[in-house]
Amino acid sequence: MKKKTPKPTINKSRKQIRKELRKEKKARKHEYYTNRNRGGRYVLNPNRIDEVQENIPTSKKGKQKKIKKVVTSDELHFKSLNKEKREQEKLQEEMRRQRNEQLLSANAEEDRNIKRLEKQLHLNKRKSKSTPKSFIEDGLDYLLEVCDSKNLEAAVAAEQQFSAVNDDFAEDLELMTGKTKKEKKENPVLDDSEESDNNMNEDLSSNEDMDDDDSIEEDDVDVNPMSDEESATTKDDDVDVNAMSDEESATTEDDDVDVNAMSDDESVTTGDHDQDHTDDDEPNQEQEKEGDETWEDIYGRTRGKDGSVLPANENKYVPPAIRAKMEAASSDDKARSEKLKRLQRQLKGLLNRLAESNMHSISSQIEELYMNNSRNDMNDTLTTLLMDSLVTPVLTPERLLLEHILLVAVLHANVGTEVGAHFLQVAVKKYDWLFRQKNSVENKVLDNIVCVIAQLYNYKIVQAQLIYEILHKLSDRFTEVDIECILLVLKSIGFALRKDDPLALKKLILSLQEKANNAESGLRDNARVKFMLDVLLAIKNNNMTKIPNYDTTYSDHLKKLQKTFVHKGSYVTTLNIALEDLLKADEYGKWWVVGSAWTGKTTEAEAKKESAVKTGSFTQKLLDLARAQRMNTDTRRNVFCIVMSAEDYLDAFEQILHLGLKNQQEREIIHVILHCCLQEKVFNPYYALLSQKFCEHDRKFQMTIKFSIWDKLKALQECSLNQLSNLAKLLTHLFLERGLPISTLKIVQFSELDKLSLRFIRQILIGILLCKDEDVCKGVFTNVARSDKLKLFKESLKLFISHFLVSNLRSGAIPDDQKSLLDERAKLVNNILSASDKKIIFK
Known part of the structure; x- marks a missing residue:
């Protein structure tokens, strides 16, 4: 077997190795960034897939291992969305389940609270099915009205x-x-002539004046007054009273003034009846003349001075009901007198302890008494006690006077202006009464009352006009007592008078110097007169050092303390009232008191003469018609006659303004116009134009019409x-x-x-x-x-x-x-x- 020849090794230089490593590094970086832009999952480059597959090892049988499937980024994103949706649905289901459990527990808790409240309010023991009393008291009874069949x-x-x-x-x-x-x-009251009704032009609403043919004149008014039976069966004559508001009807008592509206014939028919009463009242007049000379024996018979029994008709029978009222009135008077005595003791105790140190506490206690008692009783009692302590035959010490007047100023600011106004009126009336008396120089009553009024000016309760009027009145008489009063005023507030009105003070100084020069020799050489002239010269030259014992340190100190005693938001209102208005307040009225009547500076005789002159210009026919319409007061009678006899609405407007009516008398104008308008058979635009004219003239007439209409709306069932x-x-x-x-x-x-x-x-x-x-x-x-x-x-x-x-x-x-x-x-x-x-x- 041939041996494998090993491959020849190629030795690379360090430079080539570094170069290859750099290329591999660049390739890896390129693949990394390419895959990241595609969705995040690492994917191989398609060009290198074959190279990677070649390097994958195979099994022993020659089969290739399975390759895991590559998941794309879209599939991963879709799976993540489905998972989030399932989680969200699961969360919502869990929230609904918890919400239902919370509602059930809240309902159970509410049922327990309802049962507990029913037990506490004793509603669980209620047998009747009517509306619970608690619902009615809370104003929720209307919620159950829908469920009631009767209401349906x-x-x-x-x-x-x-x-x-x-x-x-x-x-x-x-x-x-x-x-x-x-x-x-229906209800024929004002039966005007058919000619005046037919001739009334319907185009008056365009603000055109009425022609002479269309006007309502005196001679054209055809009157058919109501008979007694008709007035008893109909309510139309009483409607004029309903036109007034509740407050106005309380001030004008029309039904009690019917006697003034009676004609001469009616007074003749009632003459016999009045004669009978006068015959019966003659013994009473004789008894009043006898006074205390009569006495009652043990049998209840009234005997005269000589012991003779007086006639039985002297003792008139008093019914039990009237006797009970008389006893109740006497008991009320007794209780009232005891209450006034107790109030007087309380105020006297406070005034006796009055000083600078306890001024705040005492004024607060008096304010509380004002809240718990009648203001009239408080004003009378407080003024009486102050006058008794300040106006004495001996000259009042300055410190005592200043502290008491400071108390009046604090109450004038905190309680109301009627406190200072009432005290000022009583002081001025007392001054006028003392001025007319013959007072000696040793008696300091007049001096004290003049000092009281001067200190009221010092604390800004009254203006300088009143002080100058009093000084002129004293200088006109120019006696020794008057000179001493003038000196006291000038020493205390002379420089303040010079600062407020120097021209008036200059005139006063000239008049006093003239009086002193023209006076008798004995009075001219009087030491008081000379001292007064020196004081006048010092005030004129604004030289305080020339006045001996002149010191206003304590007065200025109290005026600074006054600001600390007055409540926040309150202030002393200075009254500008003339001397004549204060002295004749019972005759003219108190115009400085809110809600008080003011008749003007005319005497009663002049008012009657003026009323007679105004009434004399109307015919008897119109006066009879006014009486038939219950125009009982002079104001209503005059307005009614003017409205019915004027040429047109402009003429009526001018004539009514010339009457010079004031305050509540002006309200009668609107009441008469509304009454006449409602009593017409056919609507007459004349009254609408006249009402419109008054609304344009002054807003107070507009408000009066509005209140009268509101009263009519409340009584529509009577129309x-x-x-x-x-x-x-x-x-x-x-x-x-x-x-x-x-x-x-x-x-x-x-x-x-x-x-x-x-x-x-x-x-x-x-x-x-x-x-x-x-x-x-x-x-x-x-x-x-x-x-x-x-x-x-x-x-x-x-x-x-x-x-x-x-x-x-x-x-x-x-x-x-x-x-x-x-x-x-x-x-x-x-x-x-x-x-x-x-x-x-x-x-």
Whole structure:
């Protein structure tokens, strides 16, 4: 056997070996990066597959080993996605299972809480099936109304009622369009002549003046006053009182003034009856004259001074009910007197301990007393105690005076201006009474009260005008006592007066110097007069060193402390009240007190004379008509006669303004106009134009009309259909002319409408929607649509228009032109009211 010859070995140089290694390294790198870009799995280069296969070893039998299948990157990616999806589904299933378990456990916990609360509220022992009391107290009873069969029956009945109301849609349309006028004989109160009704121009709504032929003059008014039986059976005469709000009706008692409205004939018929009463009252007058000279014996008989038994008619029988009221009144008076005595003791104890150190605590305690007691009682008691301690025959120490007036200033700021105003009024009245008395120089009562008023100015409770008026009043009399009072005022607040009003102080100084020069020789050489002139010269030259013992250190210190005693947000309100207003407050009224009446600076005789002059210009026919309409007060009678006798609404407006009515008297104007408008058989545009004129003149008339309309809406059941229609047309005119906003109807509960109120609202909306000018119709609802606070009112209007107006347009009794106009305007109004609800989306 031949031996194999070994292959010759080729010795390679180191350089060739390194070169081959570099080539292999480059090839491996190239294969690596090529496979990575294909998907991550290492794949051999196709050019080297044969080379790799040749190097694969074979088995002994000559069979080739199996080669593992190469998996591509797409298959791996697909498998990974399927695996993630299965895991996600498994996770979601597990989450649903856990969520169901949590819900079941939460329901079980809620059931346990409900049972526990039922046990605590004792609801588990309730046998009746009525609404639980706790639901009613919490306002949740409406939730159970849906489940009640009776409520469902009531809802069905209401739906039937509304369907019956829908049958009156044609009639409401005719009433508002005015094409057919049906004369109704319900409550005939104002029976004006047919000529004035027929001649009244319906185009007055265009703000044109009424012609002389169309006006309501005195001679043209055909009056058929109501008889006594008619006034007893109808309620129309009482409607004028309902037009007032609750607060206004409390201030004007119309029913008690009927005696003033009686004619001479009625007073003659009641003369015999009055005579009988006067005959019976004569013994009572004699008994009052006797006074304490009568006495009662052991048998209850009244005897005179000489012991004779007086007639039995002296002792009138008092019924038990009246006797009980008298005893209750006496017991109330006794309890009130005891309460006032206790209050006086409390305040006196606080004032006795008053000092700078405890000023804050004492003022707080007095404020608490103001909260727990009547302010009138507190003002009277506090003022009486302060006057007793400050106004004495001996000159009050300055420290005591300053601390007490500081307390008044703190209460004036924290409690209210009525505290300082009441104290000021009492002080000025006391000064006026003391000024008229003959006081000696040794008696310092007048000096003290003048110092009190001066310190009120020092603490800014009152302005300088009142101080100058008092100083002028003292200088006019110019006695020794007056000179001393002037000195006290100038020494305490002279420089403050110079700072506030130097011109007025200059006039005062000149007048005092003139008075001193023209005075008698004895008074001219008086030391007080000379000292007063020196003080005046020092104040005029602003030289404080010339005034002996002048020191305002403590006063300035207390004024700085005053800021710490006043609550945050409060301040001392300075009152600018003249001396005459304070002295005649009982006659004129207290205009500086909120809510108090003010009659003006006219005496009672002048007021009666003015009233007689105004009333004398009207005919007896108009006065009888005013009395038939219960225009019992002078204000209502004058306004009624002017309204019924004016040439046109502009003439009536001017005449009413010339009456010079003030405050609550001005409210009577609106009440009279509304009363007359409602009592007309056929709606008269004259009253609508006059009301519109007053609304444009001043906003207070607009508010009065709004309140009166609200009172009418609350009492719609008392109005007849004719009055309902007149009121609807009046409001339609005011809404269209912008005299009133349509939001006046916001107090109407649209969810609780009855038949009358439903027809009333529908008539108003028909009048507005059928307006000739579309822009005017849109303007009525524009302001309402912009308000966010009237969202419920807007939704109610839209629902009402769609349900009670648009749904009735299918009726064949409505003309086609009106049907189309109503449909068009209803859609327009719906778009306006819904405009604010739409949200703007920015893309």
